[in-house]
Amino acid sequence: MEDREYRKVIEYVKNEIKQGRIQLEDKLPAERIMAEELDMSRGSVREALRTMENMGMLESRQGSGNYLTGNLNKVFAESIGMMLLLKRISHSEVNSLRRAIETEAYALAVQNISDSQIEQLKAMLKSMRTAEIDEMILKDKEFHYQMIIASENHLIISIMEALEEIYTDSVEYMLKNASEEMKHRLFLSHEKMLDSMLRKDESAGKRAVNEHYDIIKFWYDKE
Amino acid sequence: MEDREYRKVIEYVKNEIKQGRIQLEDKLPAERIMAEELDMSRGSVREALRTMENMGMLESRQGSGNYLTGNLNKVFAESIGMMLLLKRISHSEVNSLRRAIETEAYALAVQNISDSQIEQLKAMLKSMRTAEIDEMILKDKEFHYQMIIASENHLIISIMEALEEIYTDSVEYMLKNASEEMKHRLFLSHEKMLDSMLRKDESAGKRAVNEHYDIIKFWYDKE
DNA sequence: GAATATTTGTCCGTATGTATA
DNA sequence: CTATACATACGGACAAATATT
Numbered sequence: 194m195e196d197r198e199y200r201k202v203i204e205y206v207k208n209e210i211k212q213g214r215i216q217l218e219d220k221l222p223a224e225r226i227m228a229e230e231l232d233m234s235r236g237s238v239r240e241a242l243r244t245m246e247n248m249g250m251l252e253s254r255q256g257s258g259n260y261l262t263g264n265l266n267k268v269f270a271e272s273i274g275m276m277l278l279l280k281r282i283s284h285s286e287v288n289s290l291r292r293a294i295e296t297e298a299y300a301l302a303v304q305n306i307s308d309s310q311i312e313q314l315k316a317m318l319k320s321m322r323t324a325e326i327d328e329m330i331l332k333d334k335e336f337h338y339q340m341i342i343a344s345e346n347h348l349i350i351s352i353m354e355a356l357e358e359i360y361t362d363s364v365e366y367m368l369k370n371a372s373e374e375m376k377h378r379l380f381l382s383h384e385k386m387l388d389s390m391l392r393k394d395e396s397a398g399k400r401a402v403n404e405h406y407d408i409i410k411f412w413y414d415k416e
Numbered sequence: 417m418e419d420r421e422y423r424k425v426i427e428y429v430k431n432e433i434k435q436g437r438i439q440l441e442d443k444l445p446a447e448r449i450m451a452e453e454l455d456m457s458r459g460s461v462r463e464a465l466r467t468m469e470n471m472g473m474l475e476s477r478q479g480s481g482n483y484l485t486g487n488l489n490k491v492f493a494e495s496i497g498m499m500l501l502l503k504r505i506s507h508s509e510v511n512s513l514r515r516a517i518e519t520e521a522y523a524l525a526v527q528n529i530s531d532s533q534i535e536q537l538k539a540m541l542k543s544m545r546t547a548e549i550d551e552m553i554l555k556d557k558e559f560h561y562q563m564i565i566a567s568e569n570h571l572i573i574s575i576m577e578a579l580e581e582i583y584t585d586s587v588e589y590m591l592k593n594a595s596e597e598m599k600h601r602l603f604l605s606h607e608k609m610l611d612s613m614l615r616k617d618e619s620a621g622k623r624a625v626n627e628h629y630d631i632i633k634f635w636y637d638k639e
Numbered sequence: 640g641a642a643t644a645t646t647t648g649t650c651c652g653t654a655t656g657t658a659t660a
Numbered sequence: 661c662t663a664t665a666c667a668t669a670c671g672g673a674c675a676a677a678t679a680t681t
Binding site: 197198233234235236237254255256257258 | 677679
């Protein structure tokens with residue numbers, strides 16, 4: 194079943210990592226070398242490289258070589274985007290995932306956030322209140338992103354970056370068509386998130402995150 | 417930057433889907449045909465196919481053709497597995513993600529779960545109490561999986577399946593080396609999850625899920 | 640800075656194994 | 661069973677980008 198030729202390369206690379214012979218940022222042997230070493234064609238090696246590139250574990254640089262990297266977000270963004278296109282999943286399902294992850298990110302952020310990060314959050318919230326719509330959208334995005342970063346969980350950050358990529362347009366559309374009341378309620382939920390952050394009140398903060406996503410869910414259901 | 421030849425194929429397929437000319441389960445034009453149509457080599461087309469296969473959006477069947485599918489889990493499992501191998505992320509970070517998603521899955525399950533599913537959960541919990549260790553591990557896995565399925569969120573189900581794939585061995589190791597007290601506490605958290613499910617008490621259930629993951633976190637931190 | 644070697648990117652032609660009518 | 665269509669894989673060639681001398 195899964196006995197494609199190019200799998201040999203992936204197993205080879207995996208093994209080299211396990212043995213500690215190569216690690217992040219290192220260069221792999223040249224395509225030709227690997228092809229000869231593993232007794233296979235260069236084309237098959239290239240299929241393996243493409244696979245690994247799309248897993249986010251390597252980067253090919255023409256004229257230079259193939260280097261081990263660690264970028265998850267593109268894989269997630271592209272895959273989830275495709276599943277949406279193929280109608281395999283729905284926007285409301287993705288919204289649930291965002292709610293799930295941001296709630297946990299909040300809990301982690303409460304523990305890890307620095308004073309300067311909190312100051313930045315305050316500043317963002319302040320400009321959200323007064324700013325024009327485009328500026329508001331930007332600050333809204335930054336506010337959430339800052340929370341995610343403060344979680345210090347690389348996996349969570351990657352997935353949220355991927356989801357962000359998918360949703361920028363959608364969020365912009367929503368905010369530009371939202372009622373004043375809805376925008377006010379969103380603002381209040383942000384305020385609660387920050388307030389609870391200051392008081393290190395995890396559960397109140399989590400509730401605020403959930404409120405935030407309930408507002409969005411309500412809007413999507415109506416649309 | 418992203419101007420590789422094979423991207424043409426992906427754009428072409430995306431467009432065919434958007435135009436409604438092909439959809440899930442449909443067969444793509446043959447490699448040769450696409451290569452000629454898009455004026456490129458078969459090798460480059462194959463790299464694109466490999467990319468799309470690893471995005472979970474198609475399946476290549478030798479002698480038959482390339483078919484559009486929608487399987488997310490393999491991509492996630494392989495990518496996350498690789499990031500762990502490359503030490504780009506840690507096990508505790510993955511554990512946080514599982515906690516996040518399972519908490520939300522629980523909330524969704526409370527709304528969607530059927531009576532027969534609840535009966536099955538009861539049965540699983542019952543055999544978990546008395547069973548031998550191997551049977552217990554199996555039932556534990558089934559219990560959580562059943563909850564996830566009841567969420568009826570395909571994206572959440574896919575990601576959890578991927579994480580499950582990565583963690584089967586690790587969970588087995590943990591449970592086989594856990595103290596009786598820890599196993600008892602895990603059992604109690606399961607019991608709370610089910611109890612709250614019966615009473616449709618979402619927040620108590622979420623707390624139980626969190627307790628469950630706190631126990632696991634404690635074990636990992638100690639290990 | 641220029642010449643040269645290395646490496647990835649892309650192409651073509653061909654042979655083989657597999658599925659399908 | 662045969663013929664056709666198709667994916668899989670190989671080897672050789674040249675172009676383009678980069679690294680090295």
